Amino acid sequence: MPTLLLTGASRGIGRELLNKYKQDGWTVIAACRDPGAVGDIGADRVLPLEVTSEDSIRALKDTLGDLPIDVLWNNAGVYLDKGMGLEETAADLWSETFAVNTIAPLRIANAFAANVADSEKKTMAFTSSRMGSIGDLGGASSAYAYRSSKTALNMAAAILANDLRPTGVKTVVLHPGWVRTDMGGPSADIDTETSAGGMKKVVDSLTDAQSGGFFNYDGKSWPW
Ligand SMILES: NC(=O)c1ccc[n+]([C@@H]2O[C@H](COP(=O)([O-])OP(=O)(O)OC[C@H]3O[C@@H](n4cnc5c(N)ncnc54)[C@H](OP(=O)(O)O)[C@@H]3O)[C@@H](O)[C@H]2O)c1
Numbered sequence: 001m002p003t004l005l006l007t008g009a010s011r012g013i014g015r016e017l018l019n020k021y022k023q024d025g026w027t028v029i030a031a032c033r034d035p036g037a038v039g040d041i042g043a044d045r046v047l048p049l050e051v052t053s054e055d056s057i058r059a060l061k062d063t064l065g066d067l068p069i070d071v072l073w074n075n076a077g078v079y080l081d082k083g084m085g086l087e088e089t090a091a092d093l094w095s096e097t098f099a100v101n102t103i104a105p106l107r108i109a110n111a112f113a114a115n116v117a118d119s120e121k122k123t124m125a126f127t128s129s130r131m132g133s134i135g136d137l138g139g140a141s142s143a144y145a146y147r148s149s150k151t152a153l154n155m156a157a158a159i160l161a162n163d164l165r166p167t168g169v170k171t172v173v174l175h176p177g178w179v180r181t182d183m184g185g186p187s188a189d190i191d192t193e194t195s196a197g198g199m200k201k202v203v204d205s206l207t208d209a210q211s212g213g214f215f216n217y218d219g220k221s222w223p224w
Helices: 012-023 054-064 091-117 144-167 192-204
Strands: 003-007 027-032 045-048 071-074 123-127 170-175 213-216
Touching: 003 012, 003 091, 012 027, 012 071, 012 192, 045 054, 054 091, 071 091, 091 123, 091 144, 123 144, 123 192, 144 170, 170 192
Parallel strands: 003 027, 003 071, 027 045, 071 123, 123 170, 170 213
Antiparallel strands: none
């Protein structure tokens, strides 16, 4: 059975991605900040991972060793400056946002690149956001930290796609939609099932030609 390693699996979109992969018979390794607190979320293994900690990433790598990972899905994220303008965006808030949303996914991708390259499906997915799209910026005037962290994630993931192409690993950056979660809030457009099911379909059918792309949960592509 193929294996998924998923961050941000404790709740929200990640929790539903976990369900969808389990329904398809995959082995799911859920990486969560506090495995003791999440209870039984239906994963095969729940392992600790604070995504911003190099020690924590190394410990997870030591635990998993050379295990082939078919899909590594970097999904954990924070949105700390909802509705905030530039004046309120303190440097430490900006740094924390980049640490979780931009730097961590790439450090994790680096740590597990060989595991993914050794698998059948050889895929890395990154949950980003349309809020990181400069092409779709419109009249946006807030959330400098969140938006720029996702723009930077998109760039880093695009470089990674080039870097990993010789190893056969495909990468994809995804906008999950505006989703009813703790982050998206109760007025969001879609539920986690629609979002996770749609994104999984995109990942399942990802071609070499699509690798390095930026897609909506329903398969449409986004401008960078
Ligand atoms: N919801 C939306 O409308 C929307 C729209 C666009 C993009 N997104 C993106 O979709 C992804 C998932 O969002 P969501 O709506 O499901 O958010 P959520 O319900 O707030 O869940 C966030 C997840 O990230 C984990 N996480 C945060 N910081 C972490 C850290 N330092 N180390 C380890 N795990 C950490 C959380 O773990 P804990 O339970 O331990 O806190 C939780 O599992 C994010 O990348 C987000 O930016 C969401």
